[in-house]
Each structure stands twice: as C-alpha cells, then as structure tokens.
Amino acid sequence: xxxxxxxxxxxxxxxxxxxxxTLEAETVGTLLHGLVETYPDLGRHLFNxxxxxxxxxxxxxxxxxxxxxxxxxxxxxxxxTVSIIPAIAGGSGDTSYAAP
Amino acid sequence: MIDHAVQHLDDRRQPLxxxxxxxxxxxxxxxxxxxxxxxxxxxxxxxxxxxxVKDRPALWMIRAGERCGQLRPGMRIADATSGxxxxxxxxxxxxxxxxxxxxxxxxxxxxxKRILRALGAELILTDAAEGMDLAIRTIRALVAHEPxxxxxxxxxxxxxxxxxxxxxxxxxxxQQTEGQVTHFVAALGTSGTFMGTARYLREQxxxxxxxxxxxxxxxxxxxxxxxxxxxxxLPGIYDTTLPDAIEEISSEQAFVMARRLARREGLLVGIxxxxxxxxxxxxxxxxxxxxxxxxLCDSASRYLSERFWEESEWVESGEGI
Numbered sequence: 067x068x069x070x071x072x073x074x075x076x077x078x079x080x081x082x083x084x085x086x087x088t089l090e091a092e093t094v095g096t097l098l099h100g101l102v103e104t105y106p107d108l109g110r111h112l113f114n115x116x117x118x119x120x121x122x123x124x125x126x127x128x129x130x131x132x133x134x135x136x137x138x139x140x141x142x143x144x145x146x147t148v149s150i151i152p153a154i155a156g157g158s159g160d161t162s163y164a165a166p
Numbered sequence: 167m168i169d170h171a172v173q174h175l176d177d178r179r180q181p182l183x184x185x186x187x188x189x190x191x192x193x194x195x196x197x198x199x200x201x202x203x204x205x206x207x208x209x210x211x212x213x214x215x216x217x218x219v220k221d222r223p224a225l226w227m228i229r230a231g232e233r234c235g236q237l238r239p240g241m242r243i244a245d246a247t248s249g250x251x252x253x254x255x256x257x258x259x260x261x262x263x264x265x266x267x268x269x270x271x272x273x274x275x276x277x278x279k280r281i282l283r284a285l286g287a288e289l290i291l292t293d294a295a296e297g298m299d300l301a302i303r304t305i306r307a308l309v310a311h312e313p314x315x316x317x318x319x320x321x322x323x324x325x326x327x328x329x330x331x332x333x334x335x336x337x338x339x340x341q342q343t344e345g346q347v348t349h350f351v352a353a354l355g356t357s358g359t360f361m362g363t364a365r366y367l368r369e370q371x372x373x374x375x376x377x378x379x380x381x382x383x384x385x386x387x388x389x390x391x392x393x394x395x396x397x398x399x400l401p402g403i404y405d406t407t408l409p410d411a412i413e414e415i416s417s418e419q420a421f422v423m424a425r426r427l428a429r430r431e432g433l434l435v436g437i438x439x440x441x442x443x444x445x446x447x448x449x450x451x452x453x454x455x456x457x458x459x460x461x462l463c464d465s466a467s468r469y470l471s472e473r474f475w476e477e478s479e480w481v482e483s484g485e486g487i
Contacts (some may be wrong), residue, residue, distance in 0.1 A: 074297075074385065075297065075299075076383075076384035076396070077384070077385050077386045078392070079384070109223075110383070111383045111384075112383045112385075114418070117356060118417065120417070121418065121422075121473070121474065121477065122386075122387040122417050122418075122474070123385070133473075152297060152385070153385060153386060153387040153417070154386075154387060154388075154389045
C-alpha cells in the first residue's frame with residue numbers, strides 16, 4: 067500500500083529537496099529501504115555499515131516512536147504518516163537557523 | 167565570634183564569579199596506549215554557574231549589550247533556544263535581574279523545560295513539527311514588535327561570543343598548560359568557542375595546531391554542534407580560514423566515548439564533549455610528543471534520559487574510536 071514518509075530539513079538535500087515522499091510498503095523497514103533505493107545518498111545517514119537503522123535516528127508512525135512499536139517490523143496500514151524526526155529536539159537549531 | 171564571622175564573609179563569592187576559570191583535567195585513563203610524550207587535557211565547563219561553556223558567551227553578550235545601551239534595566243533577554251545557551255541566559259538573567267523569554271519547540275525534553283522554568287524563564291512553546299524554524303520566527307517577531315522591551319543577543323552573529331573565549335578560555339588554557347599546549351580541538355556550533363580560543367592561542371604560539379570537530383552528517387545527535395558544510399547560513403562569526411584541520415565524528419563514536427569517559431575516568435559528560443574527546447584522542451595518537459587540549463562543554467546531567475547510556479559499552483557499527 068502507498069505510505070507517506072516525511073523527511074527532516076537536514077536530510078532533504080539527499081532526497082531531491084523533497085519534504086515528503088509516498089512509496090509502496092508493508093512495514094517501516096521496507097518503507098525506509100524503499101526510500102534509500104530511491105535516494106541512495108540518504109543511505110549512510112540512516113543506516114550503519116551492517117544495514118541497521120542508526121540508533122539515534124528517530125522514526126515515528128503517527129505520534130508513536132517505532133522503538134515502542136515493532137521497530138522496523140512495524141506494520142503499516144497505509145493511512146498513517148511515517149516521519150523521520152530530527153535527532154535533537156530543540157537546541158539552537160541547525161539548518162533551521164537560516165529561517166528569515 | 168564577630169571577628170570570625172567578618173573574616174569568613176571575606177571569602178564570599180558572588181554567583182557570577184563562577185563563570186570561567188574552570189579546571190583543566192588531565193585524561194590519563196581514557197587511552198592507556200597513548201605515546202608517553204603525549205598528554206590530553208580537557209576544560210571542565212560544567213563548573214560554570216549555569217553548568218556549561220555557554221555561560222561565557224552569554225555573559226559577554228549581556229555585558230556588551232549593556233555597554234552599547236541595547237540592554238537596559240527593565241528589559242527582557244529573548245532568544246530561541248532550548249539548549250545550553252538558553253539555560254545560560256536564564257541563569258545569568260536571574261543573577262543579574264533580567265527576566266528571560268525563550269521560544270522552543272514543544273518537544274524539547276521535559277528536563278530542559280523544567281530547568282528553564284525553575285530559573286524563572288518565560289517559555290513560549292511552538293509547534294514541534296515546525297522545529298526550531300518556528301521558534302526562531304516567533305522570537306524574532308516578538309522582538310521586532312517590541313524592540314524597546316527585548317534584547318536579542320543573536321549568538322551566531324554577535325562578536326562578543328568569540329570575544330568571551332578570546333578573553334577567558336584561551337588565556338586559561340595557555341596559563342593552565344604553562345604555555346605548552348600544542349593542539350586545540352573543539353566542535354563548531356556557533357563556532358564561538360573555537361574561534362575565540364583558537365585565535366588567542368595562535369597569537370601566543372603561531373605553531374599551535376587548531377582542529378575543528380564536525381558531525382559526519384547534517385542529521386546527527388551532537389547537540390549544540392552545527393554541520394557547517396551543509397548549513398544554509400554560516401554563523402557570521404565563523405572564519406573558515408582559522409582551523410588547520412576539520413575532523414568528522416559520528417554520533418555513535420560520541421556515544422561510545424561518553425560511556426567510556428564515564429566508566430574509565432568517572433567523568434559524566436555530554437555528547438558534544440564526548441565528540442571533542444574522541445577527536446582529541448585521534449589527534450593525540452598520531453603524535454610522538456604534544457599537549458592536546460579540548461573542551462568538555464557540559465555534564466551528562468542534561469542527557470541522562472538518552473538511550474545510548476544503556477547500550478553495550480564498546481560495540482558500535484564496527485568502527486574504531
């Protein structure tokens with residue numbers, strides 16, 4: 067089924083500048099791997115050398131952190147939005163500081 | 167009794183005197199394989215009043231604002247930050263009698279919000295999904311609407327930020343190493359710590375080697391550190407020609423080093439501090455003799471809810487530290 071995934075500002079430069087993307091996927095894992103197949107430059111930012119999701123990458127299904135669901139095995143219904151959330155909440159911003 | 171009491175009071179210190187003059191710690195146990203002629207030292211910046219290195223620029227920006235008349239009694243200090251700079255404003259604002267208003271995304275950690283509120287700061291919580299962008303726009307709109315009421319320090323472009331380090335961190339390192347420092351390592355966020363300290367040390371010793379630390383990706387977990395290669399706006403205070411080298415570090419390497427510093431040195435430090443030490447050790451291992459100095463930006467107390475503390479001690483993506 068088609069699922070929409072949102073991409074944080076810091077990673078959009080590796081995803082053709084897009085803020086979100088809709089892909090066919092049954093689980094969070096297949097969605098993320100599908101994203102990286104579409105945009106290979108995203109790969110090293112999301113996955114480690116063993117192909118596992120880097121441990122500080124935050125992925126949410128709706129409002130739920132996948133760490134508290136079934137991780138990459140979390141099943142998708144198609145109606146929810148999956149989000150990659152910045153690893154640091156707040157601070158003094160990064161690329162965001164460019165906002166006028 | 168009275169004489170004794172008066173004598174005792176002569177030893178008193180005002181809270182603001184706790185900004186700067188932090189201890190320089192020798193890291194001896196973190197890497198037993200370092201060449202014998204190489205020493206690694208780190209500034210324990212959590213000794214500052216507000217618990218982080220950010221007290222130094224915050225105090226210097228406040229004082230500069232007072233000197234030029236931009237900050238006057240009765241005004242509020244306003245900025246968008248939930249990080250150490252916000253805590254420094256709230257701490258120093260309380261100590262100096264300036265109320266503080268901070269805009270931050272609603273999903274900033276509960277412990278940060280609690281610290282800021284405990285210090286009396288007024289918090290404007292903005293939509294988490296809009297990130298820091300909205301927090302910054304919110305505070306800028308507030309300041310623009312009532313410029314007479316708010317002082318906006320703008321740490322990314324305020325020369326008082328690096329000046330604080332030029333006048334304090336740099337001279338402290340020079341004196342505490344008795345002029346023997348050969349390498350200085352610090353991460354770039356606003357770049358203030360690196361710029362001010364590095365500039366001072368270079369003036370004392372043209373041969374001192376200056377290493378800037380960067381995350382390996384713009385998506386990283388090193389709070390307070392900025393990925394300069396991809397940022398849309400470089401801080402105005404950043405001089406790209408000053409670093410002799412820029413070394414990248416992964417967030418995972420910083421996590422491993424944070425755990426290692428806790429368990430081998432008894433030093434519970436934050437993630438950017440651990441990143442600094444990881445790079446300082448990389449630099450140190452390539453030397454036969456030298457004194458490498460870096461910055462422990464803050465303690466771990468603001469990051470203890472992070473998951474990485476629970477992970478196994480050494481194993482991380484097969485990469486050596």
